[in-house]
Structures are given as structure tokens and as C-alpha cells.
Amino acid sequence: MKKVILVLLPLLVAGLLWYLFIKPYDYLVTFKARTFPGTINQSIKTWNSTLKDAQLVHQEGLTHLEQNIKFSDSTYLYQWDIIPLTDSTSKVKVYVKDLDHSLQNKIAIPFFNTDFEKRTISTVKDFSEKLNEHIDNFRxxxxxxxxxxxxxxxxxxxxxxxxxxxxxxxxxxxxxxxxxxxxxxxxxxxxxxxxxxxxxxxxxxxxxxxxxxxxxxxxxxxxxxxxxxxxxxxxxxxxxxxxxxxxxxxxxxxxxxxxxxxxxxxxxxxxxxxxxxxxxxxxxxxxxxxxxxxxxxxx
The missing domain is CATH 3.20.80.10 (Regulatory factor, effector binding domain)
Incomplete structure (x- = not known):
């Protein structure tokens, strides 16, 4: 048992340190979309232009965008990864980090339904709904x-x-x-x-x-x-x-x-x-x- 503890304890400590201080995001939201990456890319940009205190800060090709959105005393970094599945469907992964309170979020998320989680889910849902509306308006x-x-x-x-x-x-x-x-x-x-x-x-x-x-x-x-x-x-x-x-x-x-x-x-x-x-x-x-x-x- 002591040997098991001696092996597992460093792994647990290393995992905890990675989670709290190295993991590059606080929360991940994933959803599927009934369209191809170019439409999602352009829709993110159009949606961004309608938000208060939002800015696109980086893009790599069509499938990776980074966006800052300010909420009261915090700035959230949204990293959008768009993964084509078929010629008409894609998976979207949204990695979100509170640039001002990341450590607090990582500590609280496993135990509480935080305002950060609620706001993140609500924001991504808002985009997903507008994307679906757009998809229904063209062929x-x-x-x-x-x-x-x-x-x-x-x-x-x-x-x-x-x-x-x-x-x-x-x-x-x-x-x-x-x-x-x-x-x-x-x-x-x-x-x-x-x-x-x-x-x-x-x-x-x-x-x-x-x-x-x-x-x-x-x-x-x-x-x-x-x-x-x-x-x-x-x-x-x-x-x-x-x-x-x-x-x-x-x-x-x-x-x-x-x-x-x-x-x-x-x-x-x-x-x-x-x-x-x-x-x-x-x-x-x-x-x-x-x-x-x-x-x-x-x-």
C-alpha cells in the first residue's frame, strides 16, 4: 500500500498542479453545427461585431479563432476550434478562460455551479442559436x-x-x-x-x-x-x-x-x-x- 501511495501521490500532485496552473483554459463547451467551417468562421465574426466589448484577437486559417469578451470586471478569452465532420456538419469546441480569475474558477468549478460556467454556457448558446437561424436562411x-x-x-x-x-x-x-x-x-x-x-x-x-x-x-x-x-x-x-x-x-x-x-x-x-x-x-x-x-x- 505504501508503494502504491508513493507512486500515486506524485501523479496526483502533478495532475493538480497542471490543472490549476498549466491547463490553458477554465471551461470547455462543445456543440455540433449543421454546416461547414467557413460559415461558422464568418458567423463568429458577424456575431462578435454585435457584442459590446468584444474583440477578435487572433485567427489561424478558417478553423481557429480567438476572441476577448469583457464581462463587468473580467475579460474572457474564447478560443474557437472548428472541426469538419462531413461536407455539411462540423464540431465546434470553445475553450474559455477568465483572464482575471482563472485560478479561482478552476478551484470552484468542480464543486459549484459558478456564475462563470453559467455565463459561458449562455454566451455560447446565444451564438449557436444565431448560427442555426443563419443556416436556415441560405442553401x-x-x-x-x-x-x-x-x-x-x-x-x-x-x-x-x-x-x-x-x-x-x-x-x-x-x-x-x-x-x-x-x-x-x-x-x-x-x-x-x-x-x-x-x-x-x-x-x-x-x-x-x-x-x-x-x-x-x-x-x-x-x-x-x-x-x-x-x-x-x-x-x-x-x-x-x-x-x-x-x-x-x-x-x-x-x-x-x-x-x-x-x-x-x-x-x-x-x-x-x-x-x-x-x-x-x-x-x-x-x-x-x-x-x-x-x-x-x-x-
Whole structure:
């Protein structure tokens, strides 16, 4: 018995020291989500922007985010780890630490239902409910490979964040529509955007908002309006239904599909729109075809 005690006691002491002073979090909350990591990543950022005294402090790829939230006299560190399970489900682990009262929490949690635990569970539940509401408001279906046809187009270049993409489209829609209509330019397809730059860490994008037109010798001039040839390319395609503000959810679905099927892509999506957001209506009836161009062997 003494030998057993001599063996177990150091292990117990080491375990206690690890738990109290080394363990990097005070509490862990885990839940499953009916969507892929990109949607969860963007939803955390949108939810964070609605909170008082909350700040995103670090991101590693799409699947790890760190967030500080202040509650009265404490600052909580939330570390979000997003683990894909299938192409439409993920597990989310939220590691939470009170940066000001961590030791007290670790001592109290095994014995009491603390305010820290209650607040943590309530906060994560609030996010989970809002995530589920968002998931119910859009649809993404990856359909496979398809060729993007070539076209000539008039376009306006826009810089924005991903959330501001649709606002930039709505702002420039009257400009494109009015100039082209007033000058008798013949349209040749549905409007689309071509992403030319995408910073996944900051969610900043540059894109060209394009109207396919029939090329002519007398095209109208405007300081914000340019023209270009959009070349044909092979791409992965998804159909998106929902508000165009969040059509970037299809970008992440296509990136996941490309990775799972070992397809090398450019990472710069193209979206072709079937509806005019300025007309309103039920967003779930809006449709966009979202393409992710496949890299050519010469790229």
C-alpha cells in the first residue's frame, strides 16, 4: 500500500498542479453545427461585431479563432476550434478562460455551479442559436465541374470586405444599368462579379462587378467604368440560394470540395446572379451560380 501511495501521490500532485496552473483554459463547451467551417468562421465574426466589448484577437486559417469578451470586471478569452465532420456538419469546441480569475474558477468549478460556467454556457448558446437561424436562411449545393463561358463585359472595380460585397453591387447597379441603357448597349447575359483579390485573414476583397455586353466600336466613357474580355475557364460550380450578402458561404463550400477531391483551384470565385437585390423579396428564392476556377497546368 505504501508503494502504491508513493507512486500515486506524485501523479496526483502533478495532475493538480497542471490543472490549476498549466491547463490553458477554465471551461470547455462543445456543440455540433449543421454546416461547414467557413460559415461558422464568418458567423463568429458577424456575431462578435454585435457584442459590446468584444474583440477578435487572433485567427489561424478558417478553423481557429480567438476572441476577448469583457464581462463587468473580467475579460474572457474564447478560443474557437472548428472541426469538419462531413461536407455539411462540423464540431465546434470553445475553450474559455477568465483572464482575471482563472485560478479561482478552476478551484470552484468542480464543486459549484459558478456564475462563470453559467455565463459561458449562455454566451455560447446565444451564438449557436444565431448560427442555426443563419443556416436556415441560405442553401448551398455543389454540383461539380462546369465551364465558365467567355464574354465581353463592362465593369466597375470595387474594394470591400466580404460582408460589404452586396452593398457595393447595389450601389453600382444603377450606374452600370443607366449608362449602358442610355447608350443603347446590348446586354449579353446576367451580371456577375469576379473576385480579383481575397485576403482570408482580414476578409477583404477586390472584385469587378461586370455586365456582359455585345462589344461595339462606340462604348460609353465614364471615369468609373471599364471594359474587358472575360476568358473561358473550367471551374467547380455551386448553386447558392439566399441573400447575396452571404453568398460567400458557397466559396467555402467549393474550397472544401476542392480540397476533399484533390482539385487545385485559383481561390478566386466568380458569382453569376439571377436576381436583382434592389427588388427585394424572399431571399431564399434568390439564386446565384458560384464558380471556383480550376488552375490550369500552366498557371
Amino acid at each position: 448551398v449545393k455543389v454540383t461539380g465541374k462546369k465551364e465558365l463561358p467567355a464574354t465581353y463585359c463592362a465593369y466597375v472595380s470595387v474594394k470591400a470586405n466580404q460582408f460589404g460585397k452586396a452593398k457595393g453591387m447595389m450601389y453600382n447597379y444603377p450606374l452600370l444599368n443607366t449608362i449602358l441603357a442610355n447608350n443603347g448597349i446590348e446586354l449579353n447575359g446576367r451580371p456577375f462579379i469576379e473576385i480579383t483579390e481575397w485576403d482570408k485573414e482580414t476578409d477583404s476583397i477586390h472584385y469587378d462587378f461586370c455586365y456582359p455586353i455585345i462589344k461595339s466600336d462606340s462604348l460609353p466613357e465614364h471615369p468609373d467604368l471599364e471594359y474587358k474580355q472575360f476568358n473561358s475557364r473550367n471551374a467547380l460550380m455551386a448553386v447558392y440560394n439566399g441573400n447575396y450578402i452571404t453568398s460567400d458561404r458557397a466559396w467555402y463550400a467549393l474550397l472544401d470540395y476542392a480540397r476533399e477531391n484533390d482539385i487545385e483551384v485559383t481561390g478566386l470565385p466568380v458569382e453569376l446572379f439571377y436576381n436583382n437585390p434592389n427588388m427585394g423579396g424572399d431571399a431564399l428564392t434568390w439564386k446565384a451560380e458560384v464558380y471556383l476556377p480550376i488552375k490550369n497546368v500552366d498557371d
